[in-house]
Amino acid sequence: IAARLLRGAGSPTARLYLVRTLLGRLRVGASEATVLAALGRARLALELRLPIGDAPEPRAAREAELRVRTAFRRLPNLPLLCDALLADGLESLDERTQPRHAVPVQPMLHSAVASVDEALVRLKGAAARSEFKYDGERVQLHVRRRRADGADAHAGV
Structure with missing residues (x-):
């Protein structure tokens, strides 16, 4: 073809x-970052019912952009991201963009801390998982298994 x-x-x-x-x-000229920023700003403007051409407050716009970028790192699929934005908006974006079977998550940058105690303070009591930092290649492996009852059991490894 x-x-x-x-x-x-x-x-x-x-x-x-x-x-x-x-x-x-x-x-x-439309980079991924430009598209994600535009999606965040557009959804925010829609939620605030701003007239066409009016820009949201800069701080709120940055927060919306960050939410969209973070969601895209977890679920790097623009059609699914747009579906989530259209369905429920920015508030439920975290829930609707959880990692899915066979859609690899994108690498995320860490925030350096000086000690384990500082890391625990930053977590504010939230559950977390950590791993050693190794230099080199990483692989995401997605496995689909059948449970005893015949239903699919998905596991990201």
Whole structure:
């Protein structure tokens, strides 16, 4: 199919855009960060019922952008993220964008602390899991198992 499309492209420029489109590297200036920021701001403006063209308060806009970026790191799938934003908005975004089977989460940066005590203070009593930091490659393995009753049991490893 791709070969037929390339042969049918009328000019070198058309072939270039076709190849970039197929490779997902169109380079139209809309980076992932730009798209996520725009989604956060747009949903916030919708929730605040702002007139078209009015911008939300900068602090609230940054918070909305952060929520959307964090949700996208857990569930890096734009259609699913947009569905969650349209369904319930920013408030329930954390609930609707939990990791799912066969959708890898994106790496997240850590926040450095000086001691275990400082880490516990930052957690504010929340449950957490930690691991040693190893340099090198990591793999996410998604396993689908059948339970004794025949239902699927998903496990991310």
